[in-house]
Amino acid sequence: MIGKLNHVAIVVPDLAAASAIYRDTLGGDVSEPVNLREHGVTTVFVNLPNTKIELLHPFGDDSPIAKFLENNPSGGMHHVCYEVDDILAARDKLKADGARVLGDGDPKIGAHGKPVLFLHPKDFCGTLVELEQV
Numbered sequence: 001m002i003g004k005l006n007h008v009a010i011v012v013p014d015l016a017a018a019s020a021i022y023r024d025t026l027g028g029d030v031s032e033p034v035n036l037r038e039h040g041v042t043t044v045f046v047n048l049p050n051t052k053i054e055l056l057h058p059f060g061d062d063s064p065i066a067k068f069l070e071n072n073p074s075g076g077m078h079h080v081c082y083e084v085d086d087i088l089a090a091r092d093k094l095k096a097d098g099a100r101v102l103g104d105g106d107p108k109i110g111a112h113g114k115p116v117l118f119l120h121p122k123d124f125c126g127t128l129v130e131l132e133q134v
């Protein structure tokens with residue numbers, strides 16, 4: 001089911017400062033910030049040869065990552081995103097296996113314009129998992 005690692009997401013308290021670290025200190029290829037209102041986040045992507053780093057900051061009043069940032073004021077690793085060929089088939093299998101699919105269970109369009117779903121961290125070794133259909 002899961003394929004390539006699409007990205008590793010890090011929640012940061014200051015997106016501009018984190019972008020400068022990845023661009024100037026680490027020499028990374030860093031995108032401009034994009035506000036994703038429907039997801040309650042602002043994203044910056046660091047494009048690596050084999051995957052991406054997604055830098056995240058809360059956007060709007062009801063961000064799903066606000067509590068995470070409160071609990072981790074310096075920031076921290078938030079989720080991993082795996083690629084799947086068929087996100088509905090993946091969802092149905094995971095639900096049949098008893099895994100919790102977050103939200104209403106229907107894929108939403110993510111930062112790359114592709115359908116994504118999130119799986120509860122308590123079902124996946126304490127790690128929030130995102131699936132992206134590519």
Ligand SMILES: CC[C@H](C(=O)O)C(=O)SCCNC(=O)CCNC(=O)[C@H](O)C(C)(C)COP(=O)(O)OP(=O)(O)OC[C@H]1O[C@@H](n2cnc3c(N)ncnc32)[C@H](O)[C@@H]1OP(=O)(O)O
Pocket residue numbers: 009036039041043054056064065067068077078079081102103109110111112116118120121122126127128130
């Ligand atoms: C889609 C656009 C973009 C993209 O890549 O395309 C993105 O990735 S946007 C990313 C932001 N969106 C989401 O994260 C959506 C899914 N997330 C959620 O629904 C919530 O964040 C949730 C349910 C994972 C956590 O909710 P909340 O922060 O309110 O905390 P809870 O008290 O409900 O947490 C329950 C339990 O889980 C632990 N927890 C919370 N967040 C994480 C995490 N990132 N990794 C691991 N564990 C996490 C939390 O500590 C609680 O554990 P407990 O032992 O009960 O204290």
Ligand SMILES: [Co+2]
Pocket residue numbers: 007009054079081130
């Ligand atoms: Co993500």
